[in-house]
């Protein structure tokens with residue numbers, strides 16, 4: 379159990395370098411088993427999900443070590459093609475091992491992945507994509523067994539641009555004979571980062587960042603070095619914190635073009651934002667106005683992961699802010715906790731209406747999921763008095779020492795780890 383003691387009211391000031399992207403590093407670490415190679419990754423954030431992925435890699439027989447922000451993986455001698463439930467349930471991204479192990483071993487045996495409770499998170503699109511390439515997939519209870527047989531490249535049409543299904547399809551297609559074209563592919567920057575890594579690994583893959591990705595095989599290389607792209611959600615979270623608390627911060631190691639929708643909303647809310655190619659500066663006097671309605675959509679739409687942090691930033695914004703959550707039905711769990719601080723939020727199905735209040739008052743809160751937990755921290759920073767947030771190590775699944783980052787910017791945050 380982690381406990382966050384936050385005293386609100388401080389302005390955030392200063393410059394900070396943003397961590398590498400959780401949603402890029404986890405699939406890339408999984409992809410490292412798709413061929414037998416040595417992988418060196420830089421810019422790896424210190425996250426609980428990264429630790430869990432290292433444990434999966436070691437279980438498979440890889441050497442997998444981390445030194446600071448550097449991770450070394452040697453997947454040349456993997457000896458297993460299964461991932462037990464105890465490891466799978468630790469994170470959602472473990473499902474990407476399905477395509478990676480299948481590509482490498484010709485079979486894979488996994489259970490359904492874990493991850494944050496955001497409502498139903500099925501894997502039907504992942505399995506259908508693998509079936510289209512010729513894999514035989516059996517599901518029994520919560521277990522999935524895939525056998526490759528003769529994999530053949532084929533057109534895959536995703537009914538929805540699922541990030542995970544796109545990644546699994548890309549990995550499985552590496553070893554399929556002939557060309558695979560993934561239509562309606564997810565366009566997230568993290569998919570582009572996976573393509574960059576796979577190309578360095580010898581894969582012939584193109585089109586990532588568009589809706590059509592083509593994979594036409596691979597000439598494996600022995601050694602690959604890749605730097606993980608900056609985390610657009612961690613950047614958005616810090617900006618929302620500054621918007622809500624007031625202050626003047628400079629984020630370095632960011633690609634502002636990857637979170638333009640978040641920047642637009644913060645700008646509409648009255649923040650002064652200046653972007654450069656690898657930096658963004660945000661100034662806020664802490665007194666915001668409700669931005670235009672926010673609708674979460676697949677990239678390049680507004681990211682579902684930034685919905686809770688932005689909602690927290692808008693709790694005191696003058697007027698009514700309207701959020702529509704289209705990706706995950708269970709993604710308003712933070713709302714009940716925000717109400718404890720005095721927030722005025724009404725939920726009607728997928729839509730949340732936030733009526734700005736004059737003040738928020740510190741309270742005792744419980745984090746229910748990763749991004750929802752970040753939202754509680756942001757709201758606590760903007761509240762009067764002390765808040766205590768109980769957190770079952772959910773926030774460190776995706777944020778690299780968020781307490782230190784906020785502390786360095788002048789926030790009053792005391793982080794306590796209890797056994």
Ligand code: UD1
Pocket residue numbers: 401470498499500501502503504505538539540541542543564566675676677681682683704705706707
């Ligand atoms: C999602 C986000 C991604 C974010 C990641 C981590 C979207 C579109 N995806 O990716 O940007 O980085 O969380 O928080 O915003 N679905 C199915 N069947 C499937 C797979 C998905 O019905 O087989 C549905 C899900 O229920 C959900 C939607 O598709 O409604 C989003 O899925 P997907 O993109 O696959 O989720 P993640 O890969 O977890």
